[in-house]
Amino acid sequence: MNDLESQTIYLQDSIQLSAGQHSDQGRKARNEDCLGFFQPQGNLLTTKGAAAVIADGVSTAEAGAEAAFYCVQEFLSDYFDTPDIWTVGKSAQKVLTSINRLLYSRSHEYLTTSRGHICTLSVLVIKSRTAHLFHIGDSRIHLIRDNELELLTEDHTTQLNRQDSCLARAMGMDTHLEIDYRAVEVKQGDLFLLTTDGVHDSLAPAMLKQLSLSSEDLQNNCEALVQAAYDAGSSDNLSCLLVRVDQLNDDSLNQMTDRLTLLPFPPELEPGMKIDGYLIEEELYASNRSQLYRVRDLETDQTWVMKTPSRNYEDDTAYIERFIMEEWVGSRIHSPHVVSVHIPNRAKTFLYYLMEFIDGVALDTWISQNPSPKPALAIQLVKQIAEGLKAFHQRETLHQDLKPSNIMVRPDHSAVIVDFGSVFVAGINEIFVPLQRDRILGTMNYSDPVFRLGQNTGIKGDMFSLAAITYEMFTHKLPFGNALENCDNPQQLQKLNYIPADRYNPIIPVWFDRALEKALMIDPTQRYDSINQMIQDLTQPNPDFLVPREKEQKTPNALLFWQLMSLMWFMTALFTLIAFWLK
Template structure:
């Protein structure tokens, strides 16, 4: 057994034989990557059983195992295990189903069962369809973690109700379980578990000793197969055994040593050269970080350099977040998200570089444009939404969308900056002893659920973008600026929404309706995502107009016709652009 370490490690073995059949239609695979890939994507075991009645069962099972092991590790590191696997399996199933259409009967095509277990940090993620199985032996007790998707015709005949390639729609069982050191996971095809009992499997796995190596595990696989053959198994026989030898349970001191290898730079004066970058000016400084404009002395290129605040040089949670924000930023490629600059120089200090955007913040833009044209506002919001959608596709939430974190360049193009509050599901799955409590974003632009529970979703970003839209159109914060003071549900319920067109009569009623929906306190009642919000901001919606038109006509006929003129003008502009 491997010695205790701070990494996830295993002892593994697998075996697959044709048995009494002329060819083996089972497929198996295990991948145990090293270093950052193990941390970010995990270790994988997968088993598949091509359906015997299908003419391409062997090809289906081999494709499932081979393609899954390749495609899963090709997905973005910021994606969660569930999203990565779901995307890969959906694409794989559609390919198998499409290939099977060449046969007269779809059930004669590329059909296979599929079971995989992905070990990431201290969690095992199980995905399963069909009648292959995953078991876990923990402290002597064997538990079947998957359920068979089989329908019994009679005592001796069954058929698969679910399988890869069987239908264009794929229904996969998913569950996650905690991992403990010493756990043994056993994967098998029905050629084994249909012929030997739960008790026999338990006995054979219990016989494995803590000091047993891979040779002993291989012998255990062979013995289990032999027992199934002796029990008159007439099917292919495959099994895998994986024992968890160590978990990534790093101590605070271990993490701290790794993260603190580079010292924090001191406050940098103009003209100072750091790692070949000359400081031209300080753009921003607060108690958490500094941002400078720097110029590469070799290439003369200008960049922004963000350095951590020396106030936190002994705060491990802060250091971890600072390192992770540059990592997340480097994985987004979109013209409306600031680019993190990668360089091959040996760094002597802790910092990271981004592209330099010559322009002004949206905060300055709002002050300089107290009564902007509606179409200009919608244009800028659309660019911000495109940047957000690029982040959301990577399962990254910005969590601090506010005017100060949006740059408008000299061409009027908007770019999201600052990754200091970003959240990545993929990173969140990695166990760490470090935690940084509290709201990372700005309360006045954060959704109620973020302030109250500290948890964000895509609908939370819809709320923040709606706050921006309101402020850009009116020059004021929604709810009379009281959002920043709200901390409980009762606080939010006491606020009152003032329509945009009450503050700016040129704002069309349907645009105000879209913004009001995006600002609903109940996240489920908002738009599903920023794309839906932008569609409603760009497309006149009659349901919002009929809600307000009658009341406005009675109250102020002149204002009514001014607003309607604005509606028609914006609709005309939208028609020209889109």
């Protein structure tokens, strides 16, 4: 096992599933149903789970069988190829959207509608202790628990008359995919039953339950269900799939602690010492939580940065888990504006990880060295930091502690985010562990103030941090002064007042200041929806932000006058302004 694989060994899922499946054309000329089940091993089972899929090709669409086959095969292939850092929801949605788009396009390659690639689809993904359901059409997913059968999905059909109905939603029916999602807590002994309408329309719920539980052999039970539906007169294709939860991860905290502490903390390191073939050359940083050292690989002569855990936390299991996850997360974030994590090809004897060495200065030092930075240069740094943040967000990862000391500026004026200590990973958060995970609240004057009140604002939290840093780069001040340090409740936050940036730097244009103010709104719903929108308004004047702040309180006529004046100024001076500001 290499080092990359061993990073999540403590999360190895001991869940055990059994499955059975059977499909038959029944009284039809050909079988237009398709189904499949895949349970990976090792890390993939931990990060992605196991998946069961069932699809029913629409008989009135000539290519319904092909659509069903494509849905099942592509989902079971592509879902497990999505980044292991993504949540089940994002992974499945990305794959299903791609499948739906291709089916729709295939249907419209023909001049008639007789070649429609349309099918129903029901997907069950079991990850850790949660079952994730994705459903469209009239195939079904049932749960049998404690001898009770529950239907977990809703048919997407429209009743035409007493006897006839038609599908209202299906894969390949529309360019917009509207698929139902549901999450269900899993318990040991749960039995999930997936069926197409040829089975569940012909058998009463009591019979579905009885035959599903008729023996321990799930394959025999599936065959019995199909045969019973046939004997009951079903005229459709017949398919069903059973998945039973035989065992869940029941590790105790002590067992998990044993796995987390397989590697001891390193001793206190000093220049000249050697560890695992790395020569300690210089201590770069030290805090009560970690240390950073510049080290040289004696085998390759390459220079790296080694991060070691603080011995203050040797008995803190949650801290150790977070430290281990830093390396795992960092190895999955790829951007020229995010520091690269180095995965060594030799075993470790202590707990630490390696990053590329960034030649440069921390942004807080750069700010102090540049009291009046050129706007074009400062904006370029802001845009690069934004690109680094977007690399996190594309992996469903939040930084949560972006601040000037966590950003390096190279001699070529490129910015690099260099810290993973406070990241939140949605995909890992889905995995059950028998401990209270370490929650880092970030740095007071830069992190989202509502975060410390227990509200996770997602990417808007990182955007707040980026805006606060941008404000400081241009003013050498903080947007709320030191007031954030004294806010412990919502009432205090509501009383905070943003300090206009042009109060400290009069050359800052009003539109630039208003963009910062919007990104720094205490109420997250009033901020930008994306970092791209914020960068757009910081680099190109937004007409809505051209009204000077003091003019907003004027009478309606005065306000109209100033708006017209501002518009005229905007139209005549736009290009000159941009050229001067970004020069």
